[in-house]
Amino acid sequence: MEGEEDYGFSEEEDYYYADDGDSHDGLADNDDSALQWAPPKGSTTKVITKESLLAAQREDLRRVMELLSLKEHHARTLLIHYRWDVEKLLAVLVEKGKSCLFTEAGVTVVENVDDDAPLSSSSTITCDICIEDASADTATRMECGHCFCNNCWTEHFIIKINEGQSRRIQCMAHRCSAICDEAIVRNLVSRRHPNLAEKFDRFLLESYIEDNKMVKWCPSIPHCGKAIRVEEDEFCEVECSCGLQFCFSCLSEAHSPCSCLMWERWSKKCHDESETVNWITVHTKPCPKCYKPVEKNGGCNLVSCICGQSFCWVCGGATGRDHTWSRIAGHSCGRYKEDREKQTERAKRDLYRYMHYHNRFKAHTDSFKLESKLKESILDKVSVAEERELRLKDFSWVTNGLNRLFRSRRVLSYSYPFAFYMFGEEFFKDEMTDEEREIKKNLFEDQQQQLESNVEKLSMSLEEPFQQFSQDKVMDIRMRVINLSVTIDTLCQKMYECIESDLLGSLHLGTHHIAPYKSKGIERASELSSCWNTKLGSTDEYLPSGGTSEHDRPSGSGSSDDSGCSYRKRAKKEGGGFFDLNLPAEIVDRN
Amino acid sequence: MIDFARVQKELQECSRDMEASGIKVTPKSDNLARLTGTIPGPISSPYEGGTFQIDITLPDGYPFEPPKMQFATKVWHPNISSQSGAICLDILKDQWSPALTLKTALLSVQALLSAPEPDDPQDAVVAQQYLRDHQTFVGTARYWTETFAKTSSLGVEEKVQKLVEMGFPEALARSALESVGGDENLALEKLCSG
Numbered sequence: 023m024e025g026e027e028d029y030g031f032s033e034e035e036d037y038y039y040a041d042d043g044d045s046h047d048g049l050a051d052n053d054d055s056a057l058q059w060a061p062p063k064g065s066t067t068k069v070i071t072k073e074s075l076l077a078a079q080r081e082d083l084r085r086v087m088e089l090l091s092l093k094e095h096h097a098r099t100l101l102i103h104y105r106w107d108v109e110k111l112l113a114v115l116v117e118k119g120k121s122c123l124f125t126e127a128g129v130t131v132v133e134n135v136d137d138d139a140p141l142s143s144s145s146t147i148t149c150d151i152c153i154e155d156a157s158a159d160t161a162t163r164m165e166c167g168h169c170f171c172n173n174c175w176t177e178h179f180i181i182k183i184n185e186g187q188s189r190r191i192q193c194m195a196h197r198c199s200a201i202c203d204e205a206i207v208r209n210l211v212s213r214r215h216p217n218l219a220e221k222f223d224r225f226l227l228e229s230y231i232e233d234n235k236m237v238k239w240c241p242s243i244p245h246c247g248k249a250i251r252v253e254e255d256e257f258c259e260v261e262c263s264c265g266l267q268f269c270f271s272c273l274s275e276a277h278s279p280c281s282c283l284m285w286e287r288w289s290k291k292c293h294d295e296s297e298t299v300n301w302i303t304v305h306t307k308p309c310p311k312c313y314k315p316v317e318k319n320g321g322c323n324l325v326s327c328i329c330g331q332s333f334c335w336v337c338g339g340a341t342g343r344d345h346t347w348s349r350i351a352g353h354s355c356g357r358y359k360e361d362r363e364k365q366t367e368r369a370k371r372d373l374y375r376y377m378h379y380h381n382r383f384k385a386h387t388d389s390f391k392l393e394s395k396l397k398e399s400i401l402d403k404v405s406v407a408e409e410r411e412l413r414l415k416d417f418s419w420v421t422n423g424l425n426r427l428f429r430s431r432r433v434l435s436y437s438y439p440f441a442f443y444m445f446g447e448e449f450f451k452d453e454m455t456d457e458e459r460e461i462k463k464n465l466f467e468d469q470q471q472q473l474e475s476n477v478e479k480l481s482m483s484l485e486e487p488f489q490q491f492s493q494d495k496v497m498d499i500r501m502r503v504i505n506l507s508v509t510i511d512t513l514c515q516k517m518y519e520c521i522e523s524d525l526l527g528s529l530h531l532g533t534h535h536i537a538p539y540k541s542k543g544i545e546r547a548s549e550l551s552s553c554w555n556t557k558l559g560s561t562d563e564y565l566p567s568g569g570t571s572e573h574d575r576p577s578g579s580g581s582s583d584d585s586g587c588s589y590r591k592r593a594k595k596e597g598g599g600f601f602d603l604n605l606p607a608e609i610v611d612r613n
Numbered sequence: 614m615i616d617f618a619r620v621q622k623e624l625q626e627c628s629r630d631m632e633a634s635g636i637k638v639t640p641k642s643d644n645l646a647r648l649t650g651t652i653p654g655p656i657s658s659p660y661e662g663g664t665f666q667i668d669i670t671l672p673d674g675y676p677f678e679p680p681k682m683q684f685a686t687k688v689w690h691p692n693i694s695s696q697s698g699a700i701c702l703d704i705l706k707d708q709w710s711p712a713l714t715l716k717t718a719l720l721s722v723q724a725l726l727s728a729p730e731p732d733d734p735q736d737a738v739v740a741q742q743y744l745r746d747h748q749t750f751v752g753t754a755r756y757w758t759e760t761f762a763k764t765s766s767l768g769v770e771e772k773v774q775k776l777v778e779m780g781f782p783e784a785l786a787r788s789a790l791e792s793v794g795g796d797e798n799l800a801l802e803k804l805c806s807g
Contacts, residue, residue, distance in 0.1 A: 151676060151711045153622045174677075178711055181677045196710040196717075 066253040067547040069263045070230075070237065074550040078237075078251060079230040082108055090120065095204045096129050098226065102189045103127035106234035128192065128201035130165040149174055151194060162210070166200035168193050176210045183211065183218055188225035189233070241273040242266045250547050257535040261546040269537060276544055279433065279521050280440045281534035287448070288439040292380065304370045309333065310340040322347050379442040386435035393431065393481065397424060406489040407496070414496055423484055423503040429543050430477050430510045437470055437517065440536075444525055453529050462525060469520055473513040480506040511541050615675045620645050620715075627716045636719050638669070646671045650682070650719045654762060655727035659754035659794065660688070663762025667722065668698075669715065679709035680718060689750075689757040691731040691740035700725070701735035755794020772797045776804065 070078045079101075085108055086097040103126065104111040115123050124131065146155045149171035156171035163169040174194065179202070182191045191207060193200045204226060212219035231237045237251045246264035259276040261267045268275060272282035280288065306315035311331035318325055323335040324345045332343050337355035344351035404417045443449050445463045454462070483506065488499050518539040521527075526534050624645075627638050637651040650667040654660030666685040672678045682705055684698030692701045704713060704721050734740030743750045760769050769790065775797065776786035781804050793799035 152616060152619050154618075174711065177674075178677050181674050194711045196704075196712045197708075198710075 065545055065548040067258075067260050067545055068251045068550040069547040070249040070251055070550055072247060075227050075230065075249075078550050079106070079227075082106060082230075086111065090115075092129075092131070096131060098204070098229075099129050099201045100124075100127045102229045102233060106230060106236070125199075128190070128199045130167075130200045132165050147171075151178075162206060164193050164200065164202055164206070166193050166195070166198055168195040168198055168200075170194055172210055175206070176214055179207050179211050179222075180215065180218060183222050183225070186225075188222050189229050238270060238273065240264060240266060241268055251550075255538075257537055259537045259540070259544045261544050263547060263549060267544045271535070271537070276432070276537070277436050277439075278537035278539070279518060280436045280443075281526075281536050283534060284439060284443040284449070285436075287443065291376070301373060304366055304373060307333075307335065307338045310338060324350050375446070376442070379438045383435055383438035386431055386438070389481070390428065390431040390435060393424075393427060396485070400424060400484060403487065403489040410489070412493055412496065414493070414500065419500050419503050420484065420488075423480060423507050425543060426507040426510055427477065427480050427484060429541075430473065430480075430514055433514050433517070433539070434470070434473060434477060437473075440521070441466060441470070444521075449534070450529060465524065466517075466520060469513065469517045473510065473517060476506055476510050476513060480510060514539055515541070615646060615671050615673060617645055619676060620671065623714050623716065626714075634716065634720070636716055636723070638715050638719070648715070649685070650715065650722075652719050652723045652726075654758060655723055658727040659751050660690075660726050660758050660762070663758035665726075665762055667719065676711045676714075679705050680715060681705075682718065682722065687757060687761040688726075689739060689754040690726060691729045691734045691736060691743045692725055693739075694736050695739060696736075699735060701733060752792055752794050755796075756791050759795025769795060772800070776800065 068078070082101055083094055083097045086092060086100055087094060089112070090097070090100075092100070100111060100123070101108070104114070111123070114126070146157050147161050147169055148154070149156050149161065151170050151174040154171065156173075160173075161169055161171045162175055178194050179191060182188070191202045192198065193202060204222075207222060208219050211222060231239060231249045235256060236253070237249055240246050240248045240250055240262040242262065242264050246262060246266070248262055248264060250260050250262055250270065252258055252260065252270055257271050259267065259278055260270050269277055269282060269285075272286065274282075274285060274289070277285040302315050306317045307325075308314065309316050309327035309329060309331055310333050312327060312329040314327065314329070316325060316327050316333075318335050322345065324332055324341065324343070325335045326332045326343070331340060333340050334350055334353055334355055339353065339355060341350045341353045400420060404420050407417060408415070441463070444466070445459055480503065483499060483502050486499060488496055491499065518536075521536065526536065624638055624640070627634075627636065631637055635653040639649050639651075641647040641649055648669040648671070650669050652665050652667065654663035654665060663686075665688060668683045668685045670681040672681065682700055684693055684700065687695065687698070689695055693699070700722060702721060702725055704710075704718060729743060731740040731743045739750070742753070772790055772795070773783060773786050776790070777783050779801070781789075785804065786800070789800040789803045790797065793803055
């Protein structure tokens, strides 16, 4: 059969998609000079706007163009096929060779430009699609060598673009998997539908976001129009320049130290009625007549439903109304129903367990909200204090303390759903014995409680009316806030270490990844410079004059800073915010 | 809009070499958007001797979008629905190319009849049978060809009747016919030997 060899095609694409990719797409850290106080590595997370979208993919394109001496549209076709994973692309190159790499992606590089020769302007060809004759100037030969009339090409392109296939428009010839030259597509389509040609360009450009696992649209609603690019680790939390903080991996709210899977289950559990249903099972029985759930609010075992039906609370069977305290006339149900009893017990236990964790989770989330409101009034106190003639002029410890409070509250809140699943039966029932579970649970809870008590202390200290205090008392409270902040930071780190090495790290299932602890808070993505030439079409000549090539970048260095726990001292930024050299570097004071 | 000029040319081309290919395409009505294709069952396959009718509907984007094809004749094949006649063939879906024609597409369908792909089935029941009990599959496919794809030869009922008249019990005659794919001579042989 003719079609067999092409069946595997889409599977290949999935394979590349599913594969891991340590994509070093080598960006130029142009804007870091403005942020001198940041650690040398700077914010590797970048915001990509409509304007900088081309600049963002330029580095990848250029790398592939240079390595394989290709034109831009070929490099783009390759990168789209390999989902912008340059490392993967290079691996295929090394493993299977250049021609295989090109064939799989549908790239045809014309070695000999004279191929166009037979198509002189005087000759005519017969287009195999419309079966009409066409003069050479109304026909186009694609790089794969197939020639059809322009009308048919245009029709083909329009249908493919409207089908959402812009990124992989193949040649019209049967079994030819060559991808059409984007310039030809653009040129022919714009003659008939300029709007559609623009759409085509946008689809091509947005492939960098849509087909790239290191780049994702910001999930803000209404959408801010930006995308975020991360480096190296996709399990992280980011902040878009629109202010939204989110988990890059699952795009929901930032939930570390919960894994994405845990968070998904937890939010579902909190939202739907499953727990209500549990309560109903434990505390009610259905009326044997109208089947409504009936709650027993005291009295003997003869219950009557609002529909008028009486029934026995012990067995749920319908009865008459005639009874004494210990007997219902004509009814006996001494038999023990073990299954039912067990089921009820279990449901009750699960419900209480859930309530325990949920109450604490909610308490900390509520505190977080309250404290966010408090921020205003605390900052007011700072300005009052600054007015006073005190020896201490620097009140950055207040802001730093507040930020530390917010961050640790967050960790604390999400540590409860984490514990709910970590020590529950849903995910890890067979992963550890009951004794192991108990030991680990105690270990974790000790850390959690330590963190909890320090966080509460910090919260209390910050709420004190220090603006009215005497000089010495202010110094006292300052020391307390600074010390508590440092302790809390260390405790958070320890908790994450415990999770990574003793809890999740010891499991066989590798499905739970958590975003690492960032002492400085969720990293705000920095704007990507868009000063490069953003005009499409004139880009084939683009060759940079040295500067930010991959080899010039410090690679490998600074990876130890990734945990964000750097205690590096830094220069005080002119005219900006509050700084305290005793504390870990703060990114920015977010309003 | 459908390129009717091309469809017209395709029809001419097709009727020109109908003798050689055995493939026929005729419009159902005047507008050329609905047609009927006819293919002979491939030689040395259970479909040999049958004539299969295929309903063809051309979408607006034809030839840039694939034609919709469906068997009108009932057929027992892993890649063709025994209920609806829907065909599972790549060139009728994402592997369609505007350079293909109705004739080449029908030729591919014919090729599919002789080379089923049970790993990518349209009809799971048939595919299971094809893989696990090939003998029965061939028998059923032949029986269906005999019953539904041969208009000229005798109907099954008539063959049963004939065997009954020869003195065989009706149920036995029917099952014998079914097991040999409807060939009355083979059925007779089987009945005599068994």
